Amino acid sequence: MALQQDIKVAVDAVIFGYESKGNLSVLLIKRGIEPFKDAWAMPGGLVLERESLEAAVKRELKEETGVRIDYLEQLYTFGKPNRDPRNRVISVSYFGLVRPNHFKIKGDTDAVDAKWFPVNDLPKLAFDHKKIFQMAAQRLKGKLMYQPIGFDLLSPEFPFSDLEHLYTTILGRDIDRRNFRKKIKSFGFVEETDKLHQEGSGRPAKLFKFNKQKYDTLVDDGFHFDIKFV
Amino acid sequence: MALQQDIKVAVDAVIFGYESKGNLSVLLIKRGIEPFKDAWAMPGGLVLERESLEAAVKRELKEETGVRIDYLEQLYTFGKPNRDPRNRVISVSYFGLVRPNHFKIKGDTDAVDAKWFPVNDLPKLAFDHKKIFQMAAQRLKGKLMYQPIGFDLLSPEFPFSDLEHLYTTILGRDIDRRNFRKKIKSFGFVEETDKLHQEGSGRPAKLFKFNKQKYDTLVDDGFHFDIKFV
DNA sequence: GTATATTTGTGTCAATATTACACAAACAAA
């Protein structure tokens, strides 16, 4: 009944980078071949025959950019017939969040060129990757509001202002420092240490740490993390 | 570098059915061929060469069950290498919600057999369809809490108890009638008519209607529907 | 060493939202 199917399956990764005191950025690669040769695109590529989707996206990411990431979340599957001008290719997209300076990015010396771009200054993107990026950015913001993603991006012991900066950067807006602290503290999975941290001028900051074990326990007990601060 | 890829792309639909006074059910088909011959499965099948994913799932649904649905939402893409014991098949799954008695389901007279099953009494399912179903059920509940899905499932003018029943059925738990009414009314997109409706014994109920236009306006204005009642 | 700039840390009050809870009204059926 159905014609013999010849559809390729690809994966793409929207990798956000966040650095203390830094901006939010996205990892892109410069395409070496047509179509869209020399345009920037999300890292990704075809899935191998006996490889899971997640394995594929991690592999491509490693090969093309040098970034190794453990946690990726599936975003959406894009499948319009003409999203690739040549063949029919559907793309299962993923997104993740890492610390850029944890990795040495493959650069001009390699066959491929990979770079971090600030999210509010992206080049023109290949295929439908602009749409993929937009969806990922929206999901990242949404996720931040009900899950404590991003604690891995901070130092094991971090001043509260780092966490605050992470949130303002990803959400792209200011938040009330006092209310934010109050809210986060009320969850009970950040713990105060007795260490202090000094950087530049200003009063030294207490260091805090994220108690993942406690967080997991809370989640198991059906706790529902939920931020709606201004 | 990469081997020639031969992966099939399929779509699957988790179609929930809700009827006034009814239970929540799911539409399944009985497989006519191996693997999993005679087992029940979600409707679905291979995507055609020049067909969008959404068109494919609607077409398969129509062909296999007779159900035509306008709104489907993408759920997740399942891609473990061995989810199909024969070939490599990845499945892009969708879910939707309809009124069962709006359709004549294809039955034993046809090549395929399709049936509604109550969600808490499902047969053993083919492939990884149990997992697909579970994910869909969870998403449906979640969605109900922040979007007024389901108003299409009610009559154009409905007693409030119908809406309440829809919610208790999908959520699988009781809710406080007074608080529910208060909350829904506060949103301002259900309007009271001056008609009454009588069914069986008991006080006649006022009829209400859903003002979709008003709802859309609110959404455009950035309104965020959000239910957390008990 | 004094003044200035910078960053951290903290509490209260008003407004709003949530939750728990019970009884009268309107009808059908017995």
Place this chain on the structure above:
DNA sequence: TTTGTTTGTGTAATATTGACACAAATATAC
């Protein structure tokens, strides 16, 4: 006319949110 069933409604206690300002601790500039 009594009984059973369903609809319709308000209030008070509690919890959450949101707005808001100033002192403490340090580095830096003079």
